[in-house]
Amino acid sequence: MSQEIELQPPDDQISAALEEKPPLFDLFYSSGVFDERNADTEAAIDEVVSSLQPEDRLSVAAAIRKIARQHSEDAIRRVESRMQLAQEVGRIGCFEIDMRDGTSVGTPAFFELYGLPPDQGSWSQHEWLASVHPDDRDNVVTHLKQLAAGTELTRLEYRVVRTDGEVRWTASRARIEIGPDGRPVQAYGIQQDITERKLVELALAESEEHHRHFIEVxxxxxxxxxxxxxxxxxxxxxxxxxxxxxxxxxxxxxxxxxxxxxxxxxxxxxxxxxxxxxxxxxxxxxxxxxxxxxxxxxxxxxxxxxxxxxxxxxxxxxxxxxxxLAEQRMSWMATHDSLTGLANRLHFRNRLEAEIIGCEGRKFALFLLDLDGFKLVNDTHGHDVGDELLVETARRLRDLVGSRGFVARLGGDEFTMIMPHVESDASSEDFSRRVLDELSKPLPVRGATVKTCASIGIAIYPDDDTSAIELLKDADLALYAAKSQGRSCWVRFRAELREPAC
Incomplete structure (x- = not known):
């Protein structure tokens, strides 16, 4: 074993030796610790000083050992300082457990996790388990048994209750040292405070669970x-x-x-x-x-x-x-007569305007119809019978018009029809005759037979007018003329009907 000798060789001799043999310090740097007992170290020193004069070799070797030892000690201190800083920043404590009696020793950071003095030094297994959160204790004991059986602790997360009552989340890892008899003798591990991260994870899990249930229901x-x-x-x-x-x-x-x-x-x-x-x-x-x-x-x-x-x-x-469906019902009610189910006055006006815009030069006939004797039916048989008469009239008109035209109830006993394919006086008169024939058929209602007919006014677009308002006025004038002629008839609009009666 080499002995350290306090000799001061010339600096140029040491420099020359080290420059010529740099692998020596590569060995020291790679090992991180200088060990005079290491055969490789001694062999490297001997190789470095072999080129020197015999009388200088001993002093140079001693100086090299001193420099290398100082470097190694400095390196160890730097490593320890960095490890301590890393433990403080990462809230990581190191511990050792004697697997024979369960006694634990740890670094200051380890004991600080539990709210204990940094210089606590050691801890019994009973004291340690008492600081584990009651809800996590069984799980920790199970892992301790596995550790005692020789199974490495890959990662265990659990809560600890500090001496001040604060609950913190920690994560532990440990490795086992096996004795000559094959049994675990020592466990080496680290324990880290993961409270902030764990609380975020739990909050995220709670949020995900909340949203999952919200979505499912x-x-x-x-x-x-x-x-x-x-x-x-x-x-x-x-x-x-x-x-x-x-x-x-x-x-x-x-x-x-x-x-x-x-x-x-x-x-x-x-x-x-x-x-x-x-x-x-x-x-x-x-x-x-x-x-x-x-x-x-x-x-x-x-x-x-x-x-x-x-x-x-x-x-x-x-x-x-x-x-x-509710929207459709509301829309339907806004444009239809609730009693007969026919289009109402608003719907009729819109349809008449649309028909004029879309006719593209084609003719169509507008029929305005008023039931004859409807007031007498109401007065004689009551309004219920009158309502049934209106419903039946609507049904008959709808059947006559079919899909070719449009029928609406304007109010009271007044109805109107738009017939796109009725374009001449002859065809309009033929259709009017069919309407009167159908409406004149008796209607049995509640034990009584109701018989009525109608008066019809006819206007043709664009022969009579090109405006929806004026065309409706023309049909209304023709209807008035039909009623004046004795009812149960039709009148085709003519220009002289616009002249006031003398």
Whole structure:
């Protein structure tokens, strides 16, 4: 074993030796610790000084040993300082457990995790387990038994209750040293304070669970899809409730489920959204599992990546059937007569304007009809019978007009019809004759037989007028003339009807 000798060789001799043999310090730097007992170290020193004069070798070797030892000690101190700083920053404590009696020793950072003095030094297993949160203690004991059986502790997260009562989350890892008899004798490990990260994880998990339950109980069907519109995930509860087979890889806009009348519109809207990356928003009818078509509101919004590229779609399909039906009922009530189901005056005015705009040079006839003797029916048989007469009149007129024309109730016992294919006096008179024949048929109501007829005024577009208002006035003048002639007849408008009677 080499002895350290306090000799001071010339600096140029040491420099020359070290410059000529740099591998020596490579050895020291790589090992990090200078060890005179290491044969490789002694061999390296001997090689360095071999080129010197014999009388200088001993002093140079001693100086090299001193320099190397000082370097190693400095390196160790730097490593220890860095490790201590890393432990403080990362809130990491180191510990050792004697597996024979359970006694633990640890670094100051280890004991500080538990709120103990940094110089605590050692700790019994009983004291340590007492600081573990009661809800986590059984799990910790189970892992300790596994550790005692020789199983390494890869990672264990649990809560500790500090001496000041604060609860902190920690994570531990440990490795086992096995004795000559094959039994664990020592465990070496680290323990880190992970409270902040764990609280964030728990809050995130709670938020995810909250949203998962919210989505599952929500009556809408929520889903995510890939950029091409193939569904990846959907909430099963809503899918079951809707009876819609939202399955993985099925299409968002699933043509077989969309009502045939809206299929082309739905597919075009979805394809446009996929192509442009713009939100998808449409109402349409969809077939449920029981075969019924119901109205839904389908919406989807893209998650965009770099360059505006669609990464995924997030959407919801909501059952709006009852709302849609209510809207349709309200819309129908605004444009229809509640008693007869015919179009009302507002609807008639709009239809007449549309007919004039869209006729494109074609003629059409406007008929204005008033029941004769309706007041007598009301006075004799009551308003209920009068209402039934109006309903039956509406049914008969609807049958006569069919799909070719349009019929409306303007109010009271006044009705009107627009007939696009009636273009001449002869055809208008023929249609009027059929109307009077149909309305003159007796109507049995509540044990009584009601018989009535009607007076009809006729105006033809554009022969008589090109304005909707004026055309209606013309038909009204013709109706007044028909009533003046004794009723149960029709009158075709003529210009002299505009002249006031003398």
């Amino acid at each position: 929500n009556p809408a069907c929520f889903w995510t899809a890939n950029p091409a519109g193939r569904i990846k995930v959907a909430n099963s509860a809503a899918a079951i409730r809707f009876g819609v087979p939202f399955e993985a890889e099925s299409a968002v806009a699933n043509p077989p489920l969309v009502h045939p009348d809206e299929r082309a519109e739905v597919m075009a809207a979805w394809q446009l959204s996929v192509k442009t990356g713009k939100p998808y928003d449409i109402e349409h009818r969809m077939q449920w599992g029981d075969g019924e078509y119901r109205w839904v509101h389908a919406r989807a919004y893209p998650r965009l990546g770099s360059g505006g590229k669609v990464m995924a779609w997030y959407g919801a399909t909501e059952d709006i059937h009852e709302r849609k």
